[in-house]
Amino acid sequence: MATKLSQLIMGTIPQLRYEPTAKRVRASLGRDTVVDTLQACLVWEPRRITPIFAVPEQELHAELTAPALPAAPVEEHPFALREGAAPTTLDPQTAFGRHTIAGEELDVVTATTTASRAAFRPEDPDLAGYVVLNFNPFNWLEDDEEIIGHPRDPFHRVDIRASSVDVEVALDGVSLARTNGAQLLYETLLPVRYYIPPADVRLDLLEESPKRTVCPYKGEASYWSYPGSGKGRNIAWGYDRRFLDAAQIHGLISFFNERVDLTVGGVLQPRPVSPWSRPDGPSGPSGPVAP
Numbered sequence: 001m002a003t004k005l006s007q008l009i010m011g012t013i014p015q016l017r018y019e020p021t022a023k024r025v026r027a028s029l030g031r032d033t034v035v036d037t038l039q040a041c042l043v044w045e046p047r048r049i050t051p052i053f054a055v056p057e058q059e060l061h062a063e064l065t066a067p068a069l070p071a072a073p074v075e076e077h078p079f080a081l082r083e084g085a086a087p088t089t090l091d092p093q094t095a096f097g098r099h100t101i102a103g104e105e106l107d108v109v110t111a112t113t114t115a116s117r118a119a120f121r122p123e124d125p126d127l128a129g130y131v132v133l134n135f136n137p138f139n140w141l142e143d144d145e146e147i148i149g150h151p152r153d154p155f156h157r158v159d160i161r162a163s164s165v166d167v168e169v170a171l172d173g174v175s176l177a178r179t180n181g182a183q184l185l186y187e188t189l190l191p192v193r194y195y196i197p198p199a200d201v202r203l204d205l206l207e208e209s210p211k212r213t214v215c216p217y218k219g220e221a222s223y224w225s226y227p228g229s230g231k232g233r234n235i236a237w238g239y240d241r242r243f244l245d246a247a248q249i250h251g252l253i254s255f256f257n258e259r260v261d262l263t264v265g266g267v268l269q270p271r272p273v274s275p276w277s278r279p280d281g282p283s284g285p286s287g288p289v290a291p
Contacts, residue, residue: 006189009155009189010081010082010189013044013046013047013048013049013081013089014046014047014088015046016043016044016045016046016101016122016124017043017044018041018042018043018044018054018126018127019041019042019051019154019155020039020040020041020042021040021041021042021151021154022038023038023040023142023143024036024037024038024141024142024143025037025038025040025053025055025140025141025142026140026141027053027055027133027138027139027140027141028138028139029062029108029110029113029115029137029138029139030110030112030113031112032061032062032110032111032112032113033061034060034061034062034108034110034133034138035055035059035060035061035062035133036059036061037055037056037059039055039056039059040053040054040055041053041054041055041127041130042054042151042153042154043122043127043130043132045099045100045101046100046101047078047088047089047090047100048089048090048092048100049081049089049090049092050092050150050153051150051151051153052096052132052133052134052135052150052151053132053133053135053140053151054122054127054130054131054132054133055130055131055133056129056130057121057129057130057131058129060108060131061110062108062109062110063108063109063110064106064107064108064109064119064121064131065106065107065109066106066107067105067106067107067116067117068107068114068116069116069117071097071105071117072097074094074095074097074098075094075095076090076094076098077090077091077093077094078090078091078094079091079275080273081189082273083273091275092150096117096118096120096134096135096136097117099120101122101123101124102122102123103120103121103122103123103124103132104120104121104123105117105119105120106118106119106120106121106131107119108133108137115134115137115138117134118133118134118136118137118138119131119132119133119134120132120133120134135149135150135151146242147216148214148215148216148219148220149214149215149216149290150216151216152216152217153188155188156187156188156189156217157186157187157188158185158186158187158188158217158218158245158246159185159186159187160183160184160185160186160195160246160248160249161183161184161186162181162183162184162248163182163183163184164180164181165180165182165264165265166178166179166180166263166264166265166266167179167180167182167194167196167262167263167264168262168263169194169196169255169260169261169262169263170260170261170263171226171228171229171231171232171235171259171260171261172228172229172231174205174226174228174229175202176201176202176205176206176226176236176255176260177196177200177201177202177253177255178200179196179197179200181196181197181200182194182195182196183195183248183249183252185249185254187217190274190291191257191258191272191274192257193254193257193291194254194255194257194262194264195238195248195249195252195253195254196252196253196254196255197251197252197253198251198252198253201236201253203224205226205228206224206225206226206236207224207225207226207227208222208223208224209222209223209224209225209233209234211223211234213237213290213291214290215239215290215291217243217245217246218239218243218245218246218249218290219239219240219241219242219243219246220239220240220242220290221237221238221239221240221290221291222237222238222239222240223235223236223237224236224237224253231259235255235256235259235260236253236254236255236256237253237254237290237291238251238252238253238254239290254291256276256291257269257271257272258271258272258273258274258276258277259271259276259277274291276291
């Protein structure tokens with residue numbers, strides 16, 4: 001019997017998962033180097049969809065100490081990965097301190113700074129000798145390039161393809177964009193996103209939003225709202241130019257398929273169910289996570 005790979009991947013989410021990376025991984029806290037290693041692993045705690053770094057404890061340039069402060073309560077933000085599924089997967093806005101395996105929380109202490117409960121020593125034999133570091137307090141490099149949001153997942157792809165298909169975006173019967181020059185962005189486990197040239201978007205109907213989100217694969221996103229509808233808050237976005245990987249969508253604008261009427265090739269598309277079906281979408285401990 002054939003195996004549908006997406007179901008296989010989603011079936012592992014309740015488990016503790018890890019994968020070594022060949023990249024040079026560095027983290028700093030203020031002026032202090034915390035780790036510089038070629039032996040890092042990516043770790044997904046059970047119920048998590050985004051990875052985090054685990055590094056060899058012996059390679060830390062910092063001290064790990066018992067927490068100086070009591071643990072603050074951490075609110076869970078569960079969601080369903082697909083329509084009809086139970087909302088058991090943790091939205092990335094669920095903070096690092098909500099661990100789903102046994103282990104020990106630790107402070108990370110450098111010569112000048114302390115990051116409270118920023119390390120976690122898991123009780124798992126396959127991760128013996130490793131500590132997991134909270135992404136948020138540190139500045140991170142893979143080789144010599146900055147990474148933001150969370151580490152990139154080696155099993156997660158982003159492919160962008162040019163298309164001449166007719167695309168129209170509408171809300172409450174008002175056309176907000178129409179183009180035959182979209183760039184289609186295909187991202188693992190997410191709906192197809194249609195990135196539209198600004199000349200084909202009714203920018204006169206939209207207003208800029210203060211919201212900002214980050215994506216490890218595409219950069220920092222700025223948002224627009226459509227004030228003509230009560231359902232139009234933060235409904236469109238575009239990325240900055242920091243990542244060459246996403247050059248094909250630089251300067252373009254996309255709308256949430258989940259919250260607009262999207263017609264592609266003359267066919268009205270069903271609204272997909274995803275973490276971004278609600279107006280604010282998910283956000284992570286290092287800042288909101290982009291679609």
